[in-house]
Amino acid sequence: MGPHARRRAGRRRGGIGKSRLVREFTGGLDAMVAEGGADPGGTAYAPFVPVLRRLVREHGADLVPGGGRRGLAHLLPELGPETGPETGPETGPETGPETGAETGPELGRARLFEEVLLLVERAAARRPLALVLEDLHWADQATRDLLMFLLRNAMRPGVLFVVTSREPLRLPGAEVLKVPPLGRAEVARMLGHADGSPGHADGRRGAWTGLGRAGLPLHGAERGGELDLIMARSEGNPLFVEALADAGAGATTPATLRELLLAGAERLGRQSLEVLRIAAVAGRSTPHDVLRAVAGLDDDLALDEALRPVVRARLLLVDGDAYVFRHALIRDAVYDDLLPGERRRLHARCARAQPERAADHWYAAGERRLAFESAWQARRWDRVLELWDDDAGAAGGDRAWVLEMAARDALCAGEAERAEELATRALDEVADPLRAAHLLELRVAIRDLLGEEGLDDLREAVRLAPRQARLIGALATTLAWNGQDAEARALAEEARALGDARSLVTLAALTALDGDLEAASGLYAEARRRAPDDDTLLVSYASQADVLEAAGEHARAESVAREGVARARRLGLTRSRGAHLAANLAEPLASLGRWEEAREVVRSALALDPPPIHRAWVLMVLGTVAVWEGSFEEAEDVVRLARPLMRGRSRGYDSCLEPDLLECRLAVAGDDPGRAARVVDHVLNEHDLTLSRRYAWPLLALAARIGRVREAPDGLATTGRVQQAYRATFEAECGGSWEAAVARWRSVGQPYALAQALVGAAEQDPANAREPLREAAATAAGLGARALRRQVAQTAATLRVSLTAEPVLSPRELEVLKLVAEGLSNRQIAGRLFISARTAGVHVSNILAKLGAASRVEAATTARRDSLI
Structure with missing residues (x-):
């Protein structure tokens, strides 16, 4: 991975040689090279568009599921529409399958990422692939997110990413090449000197020839001074070295960088300079046909003659069938040198020759109406809004529809706040109830990503569109998340009657929570048979695994989750729903x-x-395992990372309470009662625990352990074996029977929770503590639960219970051990027991060996501790 130049002084690091290094490297590869790059103010994912377009043209869109019409259509409209209309606003609002709250926009972005990954990996399977992305210091955040995803997940051999940037980029698994400035000897060699002394160039156009600006040979001292001057002014930047050599490095050399970079252009003929200016306006890479069309040169020979001096001066470089500037700074200088009228005329000519960039060209040319029409055709909704005026509305334009499309594009670019603003503006302009309902549903999906609850918006959406099955089903799901089961069930039944398959998942979950797992399984199976889309299918697996785990059916939960993960992998949704199901499997x-x-x-x-x-x-599963293992620092990291992702109540009480439960477990296990008390107080003051199905009883059990709660809230349900076990634990913490809690956890089959209950039972009944503590110790050792092992050992020490197996001492050895504990010698023991001193000594030696004691004193101590005497 590379190269990557660290920026030191503003734009001065431009021209250090990153692009040249990349060209030299990729030119020697036996691989397909696909290139793209970022420009200032570029649209989301713009650097990837030429790369992906090249792959699709080379191999076809059949490389990805569905021909790329769901995700990649965001970037490559030629693949076909993703959803919704393609033409004008008269076709109405988009109401495709991606508008649902649960099939939300973040899943659309995830599908885009996965389709790009599949396209890259499958293209690499046919031929090794090098993806070159230039100037990522100008890239938008969406581009960087996609790059990070690809770097983490492109596992197939034969894929190489080459990235250039003037600024540091933190890229996983990257080999970073920092291109340094040239030293004096390197500058001398670059300009045609083998040893740092003046001489002739190596024949490359633009290298210094050792001649003065008037073409006269330089004398030795003068030549050395010229080299020193170039070194001082260029600071070792290769681009500036070449420009100084082209212009002459003497005192009369242009003072500004812009003048310096334009020095080579000023010596061009009129037609060549015109072609150079067209290229500066056309973009970072200008195809030969575009130059010919814009220049008005129908004769290829005439265009070649105009281009040859430009290429010879290395202002433009040949790149396949296109031309690129040797450096972006040269392009900027040429563009900035254009007169305003000249710039507008060239943009207008380029707009006709470059339809894919016509919106930007017409905009720069000052042709607002043409820019508007081109932006509409290109689905550049932000630009359409920027150019919107009364004429657009008078012509039948639908600004609310454009706002909605812009909101969806913002979500695809990862800009949820911007998307919310656009969706809200669209709602303000819509009068039709059905359209308003769908916009409310979109805003719910957006706010879900921001951690905000969408119940009010969904209720209003159902009021506006009372017969929309998907809306009713979405409201039912959200109500179920928030513990409002009766209303959720009624609405889910209504949505089911209207043909909404996703409502079956909600009904199945509610049925499972009532304790009827078999009836719930039937509903899940029906939901999978009727699933209208991949997401509904995978949601059914995730929901079923979740309710089985909540019911204590761990093995069945594992089986369902594994099947769901496999389906997600086959459907190309490993990153999105696959990750959801991974949590259901890990738990x-x-x-x-x-x-x-x-x-x-x-x-x-x-x-x-x-x-x-x-x-x-x-992360929640990882944090819980870390607490149980005793890896408290890791658990702290999880709490820090997960809390911002689970803010608000967008996924109901269980979701928003889960980080509180993890932090409380961490505080209790880490012996920080003050922190645990703060978390418990927050939960009790800010949340209604009667609305939580999974985390109320575990939180209450911890609260009782630190003495903050002695009674459970009225109306708190206890459904399933796991919740019954947590309730028994809570009651034991409040003075009830730990034996009852042990029995409950045995029936559930969770070894860690059982071991904790066994410790409680031992503390409650010290006379019978040995067996519970030994079982708990063995369980903790088998799990690798360090903190629990320490707790068991401390409890055993307090209760004077041995955690090792009881030594098998004969009745006579027990008699001898008692006398040893009294401090008698072997001769005294022999006299008491009427045996020989030698026999007494043999008994003492056997006792020491069986107890693992090194001395008579240690044997006596062990005997008293383990109640052997």
Whole structure:
């Protein structure tokens, strides 16, 4: 990976040789090279567009599922529409499958990322591939996010990424090449000197020839001074070295950088200079046909003659069938040198020759109406809004529809705040109830990503469109998340009757929470048979695995989650729904004590850089395992990373309480009662625990342990074996029976929670503490639960219970041990027991060996501690 130049002084690091280094490197590769680059003010993902277009043209859009018409259509409209209309606003608002709250915009962005990854990997399978992305210091955040995703997840051999930037970029797994400035000897060689003394160039056009500006030979001292002057003025920057050599480095050399870079252009003929100016206006890479069309030269020979001096002066370089500036700074200088009228005329001519960039060209030419029409055709909705005026509305334009499209584009670029603003503006301009309802649904999906609850918007959407099954089903799901089961069930039944398959998932979850897992399984199966899209199918697996885990059916939860993960992989949704299902798989593995397996699932999911809420759920499992293992620093990191991703109540009470539960577990395990009390007080003051199905009883059990709660809230339900076990733990912490809690956890099959209950039972009944503590110690050792092992050992020491197996001492040895504990010698023991001193000595030696004691004193201490005497 590389190269990557660190910026030192403003734009001065431009021209250091990054692009030249890349060209030299890729020119020697036996691979397909696809190139793109960023420009100031470019649109989202713009550097990837030429790269992906090249791959699609080379191999075809069949490389990705669905021909790329869901995700890649955002970037390559020629693949076909993603959703919604292609033409004008008269076709109405988009109401395609991606508008649902649960199939939300972050999943659309995830699908785009996964389609790009599939396209890259499958193209590389046919031929090794080098992707070159230039000038990423100008790239938008969406481009950087996509690059980071590809770097983390492009696992197939034969894929190489080459990135250039003037600024530091933190890229995973990258080999960074920092291109340094040239030294004096290197500048001398570059200008045609082998040893730093003046001489003739190596024949390359633009290298210094050792001649003065008037073409007269320089004398030795003068030549050395010229080299010193070039070194001083260029600071070792190769671009500036060449420009200074072209212009002459004497005192009369142009003083400004712009004049210096234009020195080579000023010596061109009129037609050559015109072609150079066209290239500066056309963009970073200008095809030969575009130059010919804009220059008005129908004769290729005439264009070649105009281009040859430009290429010979190395102002433009040949790049396949196109031309690129040797450096962006030269292009900037040429462009800035244009007169205003000249610039507008050239942009207008380029607009006709470059339809894909026509909107920007017409805009720069001052032709607002033509820019508006071109932006509309190119689906550049932000530019359309910028150019919107009363004429557009009078002509039948639908500004609300454009605002909605711009909101969706903002979401695809990862700009949720901007998307919310655009969706809200669209709502302000819509009068039709059905359209308003769908816009409200879109805003719910956006606000979900921001951690904001969408119940009010969904209620209003259903009021405006009372017969829309998907809206009713979305409201039912959100109500179920927030514990409002009765209303959720009624609405889910209504949506089901109207044909909404996703409502079956909500009904199945509610049925499982009522304790009827078999009926719920039937509803999940029906939801999968009727699923209208991939997302609904995968949501059914995730929901079923979740309710099975909540019910204590860990093995069944694991099986369902594994099947869902496999389906997500086949559907190309590993990063989005696959990460969601990974959390559902890791959780039962953690519950069953298979912590290393759970960690491996988590590691694989996090490596995919999943959407925020899915990343948070995966992190929650990792944090819980870390607490149980005693890896408190790791758990602290998880809390810090996950809390911002799970802010608000957008996913209901269970989701927003999960970080509180993790932090409280961490505080209790880390013996920080003050922190645990602060978390508990926050939960009790800010949340209604009766609305939480999974985390109320665990939080209350911890609150009781630190003495903050002695009674449970009225109306708090207890559904399933896991919640019954947590309730029994809460009651034991409040003075009830730990034996009852032990029995509950045995039936659930969660070894860590069982071991904790066994410790409680031992403390409650010291006379019978030995067996519970030994079982707890063995469990903690098998799990690798360091903190629990320490707790068991401390409890055993306090209760004077041995955690080792009881030594098998004969009745006579026990008699001897008692006398040893009294401090008697072997001869005294022999006299008491009427045996020989030698026999007494043999008994003492056997006792010491069986107890593992090094001395008579240690044997006596062990005997008293383990109640052997």
